[in-house]
Amino acid sequence: MNTQERPRAVVLLSGGLDSCTTLAVAAHEGFEPCALTFSYGQRHVVEVAAARRVAALFAVQRHLVLNVDLRPIGGSALTADIPVPKAGPDAGTAAGIPVTYVPARNTIFLSLALGWAEVLGAAAIFIGVNAVDYSGYPDCRPEFIRAFQQLANLATKAAVEQSRPLTVRAPLIELTKARIILLGRELGVDYAATTSCYDPSPAGLACGACESCHLRRRGFEEARVPDPTVYAGRGGAGS
């Protein structure tokens, strides 16, 4: 297929396991993926470098890294001076939405993606949210994604004046982490290039104890795929 002919899609690319798999899905479906990454004052800013690695591996032509500092808003362990919970009930999904929730983050990221999608003439936005092996964040649920798509098609000049409707796609939303990993492997994702930890070491190594590490590690175990993650203090790959 000629590059010129592919419809464009904005893909939210954090550099984590889910968003990288989502990028692979968009490319596999025949879209030209235009990657959008946010430097938002996150504790785990190391993920921005991971996003650049993944974009390069997939030969993404357009990769926009936007600076949107959410620290003045605060309210989250990822952007404010609140500790990231480690192993134990606090790190799990059982006791409600954890403190790693960033207020309105997916709404903010999708809104900025919407602006770029309009300028690019993109037909879709892809987001790697997941409502199975996840932390219970409200803005990862199917009803949220549907409501955003409805809003998007009222919000822009492209949708209203030029009848160019936009689809918001969340292809992983109903998959387990293990299924996501198996899908990504089929589509050529190199998970060694990705990072999921919320609280990495100064050298960028995964802590192995936060909820995001926990979900990722369990995903590899259930998928029976070797975990390429390098955990801090373990001196090597594997877990």
Added chain:
Amino acid sequence: MNTQERPRAVVLLSGGLDSCTTLAVAAHEGFEPCALTFSYGQRHVVEVAAARRVAALFAVQRHLVLNVDLRPIGGSALTADIPVPKAGPDAGTAAGIPVTYVPARNTIFLSLALGWAEVLGAAAIFIGVNAVDYSGYPDCRPEFIRAFQQLANLATKAAVEQSRPLTVRAPLIELTKARIILLGRELGVDYAATTSCYDPSPAGLACGACESCHLRRRGFEEARVPDPTVYAGRGGAGS
């Protein structure tokens, strides 16, 4: 009324005539207005100083100025190297949505307001959009505001887990510019502190020729209120 007892509202405050009137409405209705202003790479960044003046006049306790540079997204005469249309059909509302439209701007601003509203425990977001004397922007219409409120109440931990629903208020949406000015005067707004021009002079004076200047000037004329705006090249107040 004791300050502690007032429910909080996030008010989007650009420094323009409409948003300043909206701030006055929120305060008049008994909310503690928490003002949110964006420095987004706009050509008329002089409006941020106007927002600070207005917030001070209303003794706003919390005024957050967020840096969210929309220039890398582009696509608008306000954020990219596209000229602002001046007097004539191009500057008017007749020929569809003009090039001063910023892709998804109100969606982006409301999303960030949503994040801050959640952290503050605010009950409402106020936005000064207007669908009468306006430029035809899609994200100024009542159906857009309703869709955003619906999204907001699916998006946050506050709404989902703590049953703290959020109301999105657009009190000016059906008023003419003249009615807005009369309302603001009643509520003590000093319009000399505000700025509306899309393309001000280096000294910050209004051009008098862009659509925003045109709508503002006509509003004062129709309201029979003296226009306090200082236009570039006119050497004084009034028009």
